[in-house]
Structure formats: structure tokens, C-alpha cells
Amino acid sequence: MSALLEVRNLSVSVDDKAILRGVDLTVNAGEVHAIMGPNGSGKSTLAQVLAGRETFHVTGGDVRYGGRDLLALSPEERAREGVFLAFQYPVEIPGVSNVYLLKAAVNSVRRHRGLPELDAMDFLAQIRGKIKLMDMRDELLYRAVNEGFSGGEKKRNEILQMALLEPRLAILDETDSGLDIDALQVVANGINTLRSPERAMIVVTHYQRLLDYVVPDFVHVLSQGRIVKSGGKDLALELERRGYGWLDDPSTARAISP
Amino acid sequence: MIAESIDRFVVDFNAHAAALPGARVPWIASLRRNAIERFAEHGLPTTRDEDWKYTNVAPVARRPFALALPNANARVDVGPFVLAGVEAHRLVFIDGHYAPALSEVGALPAGVTLGSLAEALDGSPEALEPMLRDARRHTIFAALNTAFMTDGVYLRIARGVALDRPVHALFVSTASDAAIHPRNLIVAGERAQMTLIEQYVGLDEAASLTNAVTQIVAGAEASVAHYKLQQENGRALHIAGIHAAQARASRFASHSIALGAVLSRQDLTTTFDAQGCDAELNGLFLAGGRQHVDHHTRIDHAQPHGRSRELYKGVLDGGARGVFNGKVVVHPGAQRSDAHLASHNLLLSRTAEIDTKPELTIDADDVKCAHGATVGQLDDDALFYLRARGVDEPMARALLTYAFAHDVIERVRVASLRDVVERALFQRLPQGERIRELG
Secondary structure, rough: OOOOOEEEEEEEEEOEEEEEEEEEEEEEOHHHHHHEEEOOHHHHHHHHHHOOOOOOEEEEEEEEHHHOEEHHHOOHHHHHOOEEEEEOOOOOOEEHHHHHHHHHHHHHHHOOOOOOOOOOHHHHHHHHHHHHHHHOOOOHOOEEEEEOOOHHHHHHHHHHHHHHHOEEEEEEEEOOOOOHHHHHHHHHHHHHOOOOOOEEEEEEEEOOOHHHOOOOOOEEEOOOOOOOOOOOOOHHHHHHOOHHHHHOHHHHHHOOOO | HHHHHHHHHHHHHHHHHHOOOOOOOOHHHHHHHHHHHHHHHOOOOOOOHHHHOHHHHHHHOOOEEEOOOOOOOOOOOOOHOOOOOOOOOEEEOOOEEEEEHHOOOOOOOOOOEEEEHHHHHHHOHHHHHHHHOOOOOHHHHHHHHHHHHEOOOEEOOOOOOEEOEEEEEEEOOOOOOOEEEEEEEEEOOOEEEEEHHHHHEEEOOOOOOEEEEEEEEEEOHHHHHHHEEEOOOOOOEEEEEEEEOOEEEOOOEEEEEEEEOOEEEEEEEEEEEOOOOOOEEEEEEEEOOOOOEEEEEEEEEOOOOEEEEEEEEEOOOOOOOEEEEEEEEEEEOOOOOOOEEEEEEOOOOOOOOEEEEEEEEEEEOEEEEEEEEEOOOOOHHHHHHHHHHOOOHHHHHHHHHHHHHHHHHOOOOHHHHHHHHHHHHHHHHHOOHHHHOOO
């Protein structure tokens, strides 16, 4: 069986500045991959390019998703095909209630899958359990999208959306940033609940912290636009201990390359 | 061409002067005569006039507009415009003439006079004289209105009376090349409370000219809510002046929603004639295609302890052009004035344009005044966020446009009117109906 996601030699630039310089990554259904790396290494760029952000320019390589050319799809088509990006900075949208966006998102995916759209009652029934899982107050459903949400509430809201959309490939971009330990546990618990043999996850993070709760199958280190090291969950612990500095030394990096 | 059109208005005036409301009352006749003379002398404004720099009213001169006469054949169904869920005192004007058969004034509390201005001018117009003579802040179009004013709402509320139900004045234009000059006179006595909704709609793509003037007097501690909803058809020209005079500690809340007309211009002013006045001016305009929409506002803090809050938002698409000019003038001695003025604009196309100019003139030293203006496009981050949730691009754009306009709409306190505005907005947005279904 072919991989769910196959990134081959992906190069990406923004304003003629190269950000990703030949990334290779294979993700199978059921796997959780952590992408770690120092600031500016291209982690968030990779996450956003996979979700279809158009401000980045793909200059080389290709991405197959379920055997299809992912880069040929618009962001909304990717979402409907089961790609989900949990944003590092969820956007505030005044005047559009959270429940409204959630319903629009769920129904656009359902339409695409040939399922009947949910009416208001069915939708609320679906959302009840998930909102409990994320330890969120009902009131946040009726507020404008992310408006006046705390940092933790915004991140919980992202995972709530993921729980409702049931993606095949979830990309979590620095979901742990700005969370206190309680919120981190709630968010991690939400993520773990969604782990399944059919679903793959890419967890982009700067710190080991989240990986104490969401234990990855694979850890990759991104540095200067390339994956310079891959390993198991122990690699994250080593990075926590040693920092990222040693990876920048070309002789070490070559020595440890797989 | 401009000169010919001036002549045409004068000839038209001479032809109809004897039949206009109040023609037998000498002071009204001379008021009208003076006004047409002033108009003839001044002529139509040109883009050389600072106040008309961005708005060319040549289309007013281009068509053979003539005073709209009562149209006995007009078949008008006002059903779609009746406000749902609220029993308003409804007055309908067809081409500027009161249509009692379509109106439903209903029962009025003691101390409230409400009816047709034409009837008041022909009946006992003495009480109207000070107001009709007060031409402060009037433009030259207001002079043209004074010459021709045919009809409109006359509302007077005695001191201490609260008119709980809103007054809904519906102006329908049906005839091409018809010049319609509505005049509304509103007097809220001391501590009186009231809500007036002025709605302008056009039928059958009639290329009409509406030139309306509304004057509002808010007595001491009175509370006046004024809603203006301009939904003329796409060939119509719409010119309007709304002028309020506020007595001590009165409150004036104004909401202007402009959606229609190929060319529209509104001058809205309020003057704090005594201490402690409060004014809230909200505005939303939406224009596309070749529409041109111009809002000029002016708030005169002429006395101390006044507070004003102004928020105008514009959404411009296609080749539309918007103009906003908001003046706040704090007069000498008007200490402790507190003014805030904001103009925010959203351009949805490369060819849409907005000229926005907030202006503060401050001649007192103990004041708190702030203003700001922004012009921008839809936020790329927000668009990507919605699309990454499976919302297609046209709908994401419509949602964010709605989100932009939302806070002005939210301030509309008459629920059924808020619905009307939302519906009108959704109709104008691609995918708007789908957004509504989701709500």
C-alpha cells in the first residue's frame, strides 16, 4: 500500500528567498511524526505549504497525498480531502460565530463526501461530546470565531475543529505554544483521542514538552530548510538535552545523517 | 448643459409654484421663491467646490428631470417593505406624494402629531416656520428642495411623551426622469423619545432623482433614533440632507445604510446647541459596478460637555467609488468635548476607489478628540484560515465582507430592520444566500 503522504525533494521560497531546500518525508496512515527544529528552520512553512498557503512558491519537488498530486489542489479542496491544519495563530473573525464556521466547515466536507448536510439540531448533538472532550465552555460556540479567546481557548478551538472534521492527515503547527500545563494536557488529550490507524499526524513543535503527552512514532529535525536527522521518539529527548546547535555543525550533521 | 438644466428647474418651478403645498400662505410662497432664486444664482455644485471635489453631479443636469406629479396609475405593492414583527406607524410616499391607502399610521398616543407635511403646510403651518427657515448647514440641493418640497413626514412629539413604536417612512420612486423632493420635519419635545426609519426604494429601474431633506429638532433630554436605508434602484440618483439640532442633554443616534443608486450623496449634520449632548453616527455603504456613493458628515460641538461617536464603514467592489468626509468641529468654549471619529473601508477589487477624509477642527483646550481612517483589502490570513476549513473562496470572501460590516449592522436596534439590512447585504454578496442559510 502506498504512503498517505509522500513529500519528495520539496523546495519552497517566499519573495525569492529559499525556505525549504529539498525536503523528503513519508507518512503512513496511523503514524505520528514530529517535526522539530530551531526558529526559522522552515517548520511552519512546511505545515502551511501542505495546507495550500498560496503566499509560498513551490520551486521544486512534489507532494503525493493518497496517490494524488496534493500541490494541484486548492486549500479548500485539500480540507475536503481530509487535510487539516491546526494553526499556530488562529485568526479572529468578528461577526461570524464559532458555531457558524464549524457548521460551514463540517458541511463542506460532508457535501464533498456525498453525505447529507447536518441541520442545526444534528450538528449541535455532534458537537456536544467534542466540546466536553476539549473542556470548553458552550458559550465559546456562540462567540465570534476566536475573538477575545485566550491563547489556550484558541488552541482548544483548533483541536475541536479537528475533532469535528475527522481528517485523514492532521498537521499541528506549534499547537503547544502559549499553553500553560493544564491547557497543554487538555489539548494533548484531545489529540490522543483522535489517534487512529486510519489517521496520520504531523506535529510541528519547537519543544519536547508536547511530545511527553503525544508520543510520536518518528521525529525529524528540520534545519535550514532540510531534514537533517530522523529517528524515533528518543531523538526528541536528545534534542531537549543538547539543543539544536550541534546539528548546525556540518561535520556532525553528515556523521549522523541516516 | 449645466446652465440649461438650471433653467429647466426654474421653468419647472414657475409652472408648478401655484399648486405646491402652502402656496396660499405668503411666507411659504416667498420662502420657496427665495430658495429657487438662490439655486438659480448658485447653480449646481461643481468639482471645483471643495465640498464636491470628488462627486460630480453632472448626471443631475444630464437628464430632463421634472417635478414628479401624483401618479394615479402606479401599482405599488408595499408588502415586501412592511417591517416584520414590529407594528410601525407606516407612512408611504409614492414619487414624493403621500399615499394614504398604502399607509397605516395607526393609533397615536396623546401628544403626538404624525402625518403628511403637505397637509400641515396647507392647514396650519405656523408652527413649522422656524424650522423651515433654519437653513444651517444646508447645501444648494436643500435650497432646491425648499423650492419644490412636495410632501414628507411631519412628526411632533410633546414633552415627556415616548412614542414606543417606530415611525416607518417609505419613499417609493416609480417614474423615470421624475424629480422627487421629500421634506421631513421631526420635532421631539423635552424628554420625548422616538425612532424614525426613512427607507428609499425604487421600482422598475426608474431613473429618478430623489432630493430629500430631513430636519430633526431634539428637545432637552430627548432621545431620537434615526435610521436611513437607501435602496434606490441602480439607475436612480439620490441626494439627501439630514440636519439635526440638539438641545441640552439630548441624544441623537443616527444610522445610515446606503446600498443603492448609481450616484448618491448625503450630507448629515448635527449641532450641539446646548450642554451635555450626545450623538452617535453609524454608517455603512456598499457599492459595486459603476456606483458612486458620497457621505459628508459634520458634528458641531458648539457647547461644552458634548460627546460624539462616529463610525462609517464602506465596502467597494467593481469600479465603484466611495467618498467619506467626516468633520468634527469643537467651537471655542466647548470644553470637555469628547469626540471619536472612525472611517474604515474595504476595497474588494483593484478598480474600486475610496477617498476618505476625517477632519477635526478644535478651538477649545480641554477636549478629548480622536480620529482614524483605514483603507484595506480582505485579510489574506483570514481567507486562508477559512479555506483551510473547507470553505470555498467566494464564500470565504463573502463571510469576511459580512464580518467587516457586522459591527455597524449590530448597532441597528430595531430587530426587523436589522434583518432587512442583513438580507439586503446578503443579496449583494456572492454566495450571500448560502451564508444566510448557515446562520
